[in-house]
Amino acid sequence: MVVRRPVAETGVTYASDPALGRAVSSWQAWAVDADTRFRGSSGGVLTAISGWLVESGRATTVVGAAGDAAQPRRTVSIELGKGADFKQQSGSRYAPVSMASHESALGSDSVVVGKPCEASALSQLMSSRGQMDSPILLSFFCAGVPSQQATERLLTELGIPHAAPLRTLRYRGHGWPGNFYAESVEGAKASASYDESWGKQLGPSMQWRCKVCPDGVGESADIVAGDYWKTDAKGYPVFTDSSGVSALIARTKRGHEIIVAAIQSGVIEAEPLELSHISNIQPYQVERRATLWARLLGRRLAGWKVPSYTGFGLFAQSLQNPVRALRYVYGSFRRSRLQSPRD
Numbered sequence: 001m002v003v004r005r006p007v008a009e010t011g012v013t014y015a016s017d018p019a020l021g022r023a024v025s026s027w028q029a030w031a032v033d034a035d036t037r038f039r040g041s042s043g044g045v046l047t048a049i050s051g052w053l054v055e056s057g058r059a060t061t062v063v064g065a066a067g068d069a070a071q072p073r074r075t076v077s078i079e080l081g082k083g084a085d086f087k088q089q090s091g092s093r094y095a096p097v098s099m100a101s102h103e104s105a106l107g108s109d110s111v112v113v114g115k116p117c118e119a120s121a122l123s124q125l126m127s128s129r130g131q132m133d134s135p136i137l138l139s140f141f142c143a144g145v146p147s148q149q150a151t152e153r154l155l156t157e158l159g160i161p162h163a164a165p166l167r168t169l170r171y172r173g174h175g176w177p178g179n180f181y182a183e184s185v186e187g188a189k190a191s192a193s194y195d196e197s198w199g200k201q202l203g204p205s206m207q208w209r210c211k212v213c214p215d216g217v218g219e220s221a222d223i224v225a226g227d228y229w230k231t232d233a234k235g236y237p238v239f240t241d242s243s244g245v246s247a248l249i250a251r252t253k254r255g256h257e258i259i260v261a262a263i264q265s266g267v268i269e270a271e272p273l274e275l276s277h278i279s280n281i282q283p284y285q286v287e288r289r290a291t292l293w294a295r296l297l298g299r300r301l302a303g304w305k306v307p308s309y310t311g312f313g314l315f316a317q318s319l320q321n322p323v324r325a326l327r328y329v330y331g332s333f334r335r336s337r338l339q340s341p342r343d
């Protein structure tokens with residue numbers, strides 16, 4: 001299967017960025033409801049927009065992710081309809097879960113919030129079936145999915161034993177970025193900063209497939225959100241806690257109309273933002289795409305099969321810094337030679 005970059009809509013004018021792709025419009029934004037903003041991963045905009053789409057009758061249901069009510073160590077997909085507490089799906093869950101396989105994920109009256117790979121899979125599936133009336137696809141910038149074992153290891157490290165039943169587990173949110181936080185049924189509490197949890201335990205456990213993803217920025221979605229981090233004097237993102245702000249990109253005409261209507265309805269507050277300001281505070285997304293062609297070549301030279309991508313301009317991006325590209329070819333070749341290729 002080839003992963004294809006979505007084609008541009010006819011008659012639409014786009015801004016474009018090599019790392020972030022096409023945008024009908026781009027914004028910094030946050031939920032107007034203070035609790036939605038507080039509980040959200042960054043500005044709570046995905047929760048605010050998806051809930052409003054259902055409450056206003058533009059959609060009938062939202063498919064999102066949440067901690068399993070019976071076993072909060074696990075993440076599950078949930079479906080929420082009119083009158084539901086949409087904040088159940090607030091926040092990032094740094095663990096495996098599938099939204100795309102949910103039975104309502106292909107419904108034309110659904111909103112699906114999923115990872116960029118899920119938005120891409122759903123839109124390629126619908127186009128292969130000739131389904132024209134697609135669900136509204138909301139997504140978020142994604143560095144990759146950590147393994148479930150990383151959550152278990154982190155809990156154990158923080159003093160919550162493997163078998164202890166939990167009352168709650170969240171990965172971030174309740175502030176921006178907010179702490180990893182778990183509470184056992186017996187009342188033990190554990191907490192770790194974003195740097196400690198994502199940076200040291202969860203992020204490093206990410207599967208290889210995510211490291212060679214060409215689209216961590218949700219090009220197949222109608223709307224995609226990311227962290228619009230503040231930066232220090234040298235331009236590096238800082239993770240000191242503050243009120244959350246999302247970068248928001250409309251990928252389609254429909255996505256743009258939804259954002260404008262959500263602003264006019266008082267659901268989100270937003271100000272226009274240039275794409276270059278977003279790519280400046282997303283160095284990982286920029287670097288992963290710019291070096292992907294070279295890393296895939298190194299792996300192929302070492303005898304491995306690699307995924308097929310088309311339309312992302314990966315070769316052209318690697319040529320922008322040929323010395324770096326050669327370094328990445330060699331590094332990927334060397335690491336891949338240490339593993340044994342499978343058919």
Ligand SMILES: Cc1cc2nc3c(=O)[nH]c(=O)nc-3n(C[C@H](O)[C@H](O)[C@H](O)COP(=O)(O)OP(=O)(O)OC[C@H]3O[C@@H](n4cnc5c(N)ncnc54)[C@H](O)[C@@H]3O)c2cc1C
Pocket residue numbers: 039040041042043044045046047048063064065066089090091092093094095096097099113114115140141142143144145146173216225226227228244246247284285
């Ligand atoms: C695996 C992962 C990797 C991420 N990598 C980046 C990154 O590289 N750069 C960056 O800026 N931000 C990253 N984020 C954070 C994400 O971009 C922010 O959550 C985004 O700004 C949305 O914030 P929000 O406050 O609007 O969303 P919220 O209103 O908090 O809503 C979050 C939505 O995401 C859904 N969701 C949560 N976890 C998952 C999951 N595992 N799979 C599918 N859907 C899920 C929820 O159902 C909910 O609808 C990542 C998040 C995840 C889960």
